[in-house]
Amino acid sequence: MHIASSFQQNDATQLQEVIRQYPFASLITHSESGIEVNHIPFFLDNSTGECVLQGHIAKANPLWKNVKDSAEVLLVFHGPNCYISPNYYPTKKQHGRAVPTWNYIAVHVKGTLLIRFDDQFKLDMLNNLTVQHEQNQATPWSINDAPEQYIERMLTAIVGLEIHITSITGQWKVSQNQPEVNKQGVIDGLSKAQTSDALKIAALVKMHVAEI
Amino acid sequence: MHIASSFQQNDATQLQEVIRQYPFASLITHSESGIEVNHIPFFLDNSTGECVLQGHIAKANPLWKNVKDSAEVLLVFHGPNCYISPNYYPTKKQHGRAVPTWNYIAVHVKGTLLIRFDDQFKLDMLNNLTVQHEQNQATPWSINDAPEQYIERMLTAIVGLEIHITSITGQWKVSQNQPEVNKQGVIDGLSKAQTSDALKIAALVKMHVAEI
Numbered sequence: 001m002h003i004a005s006s007f008q009q010n011d012a013t014q015l016q017e018v019i020r021q022y023p024f025a026s027l028i029t030h031s032e033s034g035i036e037v038n039h040i041p042f043f044l045d046n047s048t049g050e051c052v053l054q055g056h057i058a059k060a061n062p063l064w065k066n067v068k069d070s071a072e073v074l075l076v077f078h079g080p081n082c083y084i085s086p087n088y089y090p091t092k093k094q095h096g097r098a099v100p101t102w103n104y105i106a107v108h109v110k111g112t113l114l115i116r117f118d119d120q121f122k123l124d125m126l127n128n129l130t131v132q133h134e135q136n137q138a139t140p141w142s143i144n145d146a147p148e149q150y151i152e153r154m155l156t157a158i159v160g161l162e163i164h165i166t167s168i169t170g171q172w173k174v175s176q177n178q179p180e181v182n183k184q185g186v187i188d189g190l191s192k193a194q195t196s197d198a199l200k201i202a203a204l205v206k207m208h209v210a211e212i
Numbered sequence: 213m214h215i216a217s218s219f220q221q222n223d224a225t226q227l228q229e230v231i232r233q234y235p236f237a238s239l240i241t242h243s244e245s246g247i248e249v250n251h252i253p254f255f256l257d258n259s260t261g262e263c264v265l266q267g268h269i270a271k272a273n274p275l276w277k278n279v280k281d282s283a284e285v286l287l288v289f290h291g292p293n294c295y296i297s298p299n300y301y302p303t304k305k306q307h308g309r310a311v312p313t314w315n316y317i318a319v320h321v322k323g324t325l326l327i328r329f330d331d332q333f334k335l336d337m338l339n340n341l342t343v344q345h346e347q348n349q350a351t352p353w354s355i356n357d358a359p360e361q362y363i364e365r366m367l368t369a370i371v372g373l374e375i376h377i378t379s380i381t382g383q384w385k386v387s388q389n390q391p392e393v394n395k396q397g398v399i400d401g402l403s404k405a406q407t408s409d410a411l412k413i414a415a416l417v418k419m420h421v422a423e424i
Contacts, residue, residue, distance in 0.1 A: 001249055002273035024293045024314060026238060028247060035242055037213055037288055039383070041295070041314050061214035076249055078290060081236045083253070083345040086353045097362045100342060100353070102236060102253050130312060133295040136405075141298045141312070150309045171251070193348075196408030 001108055001169070006177050009107075009170030016051075018107045018170065019044045019077050023132070027055075027161075028074040029113070031066040038063060040161070042075070043128040053111065053163040054125040064115045064159045073113045073163060079105025080200035084175065088189035089182040103174050103186075103201045110167045116160030125160055174204040183209045213320055213381070218389050221319075221382030228263075230319045230382065231256045231289050235344070239267075239373075240286040241325070243278040250275060252373070254287070255340040265323065265375040266337040276327045276371045285325045285375060291317025292412035296387070300401030301394040315386050315398075315413045322379045328372030337372055386416040395421045 009015060019025075023041045030036075038061065042053040053075065057063055067073075081104035092098040116122065126143060134140035143151055175186045183205055190202035221227060231237075235253045242248075250273065254265040265287065269275055279285075293316035304310040328334065338355055346352035355363055387398045395417055402414035 001251070002270070002275065004270075004272070024316065026249075026288055026290075028240060028249065030242070030247055035240060035247065035286055037238075037240065037286065037320065039213070039293070039314075039316055039318050058214070058216075060216070063214065074247055074249065076238055078238075081251070085346060085349055086357070087346075087349055087351065092353075092357075096358050098353075098358060099363075099366055100345065102251075104236065104251055106251050108249065133312060134297060134299075137297055137299055139299065141304075141310075145298070145304075146308050146310060151311075154311055 001106065001171055003169065003171050007171055007173045009172040012168070015107050015168045015170045016044060016046070018079050018105060019109070020132075022077050022079050024078075025109075026076040026078070028076070029063065029067050029071060031068070031071070033066050036063065036066070041129060041133075042163070043125065043132055045128060051165040051168075053109070053161075053165065054128060055161045055163075056122065056125060056158045057161060059157055059159050061159075067113060067115070070112045070114065073111060075109040075111070075163065077107040077109070079107070080197040080204075081105070082190065082193070082195070082198045082201050084186060085189060088185045089178065090185050091179065091182055103205070105170070105172055105174070105204065107168060107170045109163075109165055111163040111165040114162040114164070116162050118160075119155050121162065122155050122158060122160045172204070174201060174208055176208050180209065213318065213383055215381065215383050219383055219385045221384040224380070227319050227380045227382045228256060228258070230291050230317060231321070232344075234289050234291055236290075237321075238288040238290070240288070241275065241279050241283060243280070243283070245278050248275065248278070253341060253345075254375070255337065255344055257340060263377040263380075265321070265373075265377065266340060267373045267375075268334065268337060268370045269373060271369055271371050273371075279325060279327070282324045282326065285323060287321040287323070287375070289319040289321070291319070292409040292416075293317070294402065294405070294407070294410045294413050296398060297401060300397045301390065302397045303391060303394055315417070317382070317384055317386070317416065319380060319382045321375075321377055323375040323377040326374040326376070328374050330372075331367050333374065334367050334370060334372045384416070386413060386420055388420050392421065
């Protein structure tokens with residue numbers, strides 16, 4: 001991903017926050033069978049000091065047979081995105097010099113992939129994912145709610161993925177290259193649009209107004 | 213992408229509809245400098261009978277120098293996605309045999325990439341993108357609203373991308389493998405969640421209830 005310097009995000013806390021808020025990643029692998037993309041939710045574990053992503057695929061997915069052990073992989077975590085109309089820029093009314101663009105947040109993670117077959121890893125990974133995603137449920141479901149034999153059978157149907165992160169980069173394209181008056185125009189324009197992504201991008205543009 | 217047969221989408225109209233509704237794609241290229249992902253909005257042109265994607269990158273983005281002419285590329289168009297709690301399934305209350313999953317829509321496009329430097333292609337492509345994305349504006353902006361010299365200068369700062377599509381596949385993972393009572397439970401559960409993606413996935417699950 002080409003990132004203009006004004007859009008580059010290097011803050012580890014913000015990068016990790018996007019991975020947690022938008023955990024459904026595109027896992028991109030390269031093997032003799034070509035480039036493959038699988039869409040998988042990942043749990044970011046940094047409890048040991050090292051940043052590790054945990055996930056799983058169905059055993060029926062040939063990915064675990066196609067990639068070599070410790071293969072280099074690329075993951076994309078997709079934040080919000082939306083179209084930015086030149087109509088949002090007050091300066092357009094003055095001189096007309098404005099073109100459309102697209103605002104978005106994307107986090108690219110590089111790492112080495114380990115395929116994990118052991119039940120302990122699989123159980124820990126499933127527990128981590130479950131706790132993360134059930135936290136908003138009125139009565140959070142837990143793996144222990146299911147019959148033990150059923151879970152044992154389910155464990156044999158999946159293969160664990162453990163990705164040791166070697167680099168994280170982020171593209172925060174949220175109108176930083178616009179004058180203040182246009183940033184405010186983008187916030188106003190997107191707030192009227194009222195789609196979920198537009199409102200999220202508006203909030204991110206606002207953060208960059210406040211920073212200055 | 214591994215797709216279980218029950219989740220495979222082969223309907224060209226629905227696949228193209230996702231490309232139009234979620235035009236902000238991940239363009240995945242492979243060259244001597246490795247695998248690269250760029251996030252770019254594309255216009256789907258099938259006015260000539262052939263399916264072609266049109267987009268552009270900044271000239272400062274080295275992608276156009278790195279990829280060979282007519283390189284094979286992969287694009288991912290990302291529909292909505294959301295977590296599915298076992299709590300949504302009424303059958304869970306009966307026998308407990310339920311695990312979480314993730315519902316989502318993804319469209320994978322393969323094609324050959326042509327790098328286009330000619331102004332006529334660039335202008336047509338920008339017009340197509342503009343008309344598509346300005347249609348919801350009260351007063352749609354048009355390229356002609358900007359000073360001619362300014363647009364001429366902007367054209368020199370971008371490189372056109374033209375992708376001739378060779379295959380389109382879709383993953384529609386929207387609870388088709390669940391009994392009817394659980395599909396209704398997912399619709400009810402997601403409707404309460406009230407996030408934009410949850411509501412979109414609920415509508416898609418509903419379509420698959422109606423189909424049966």
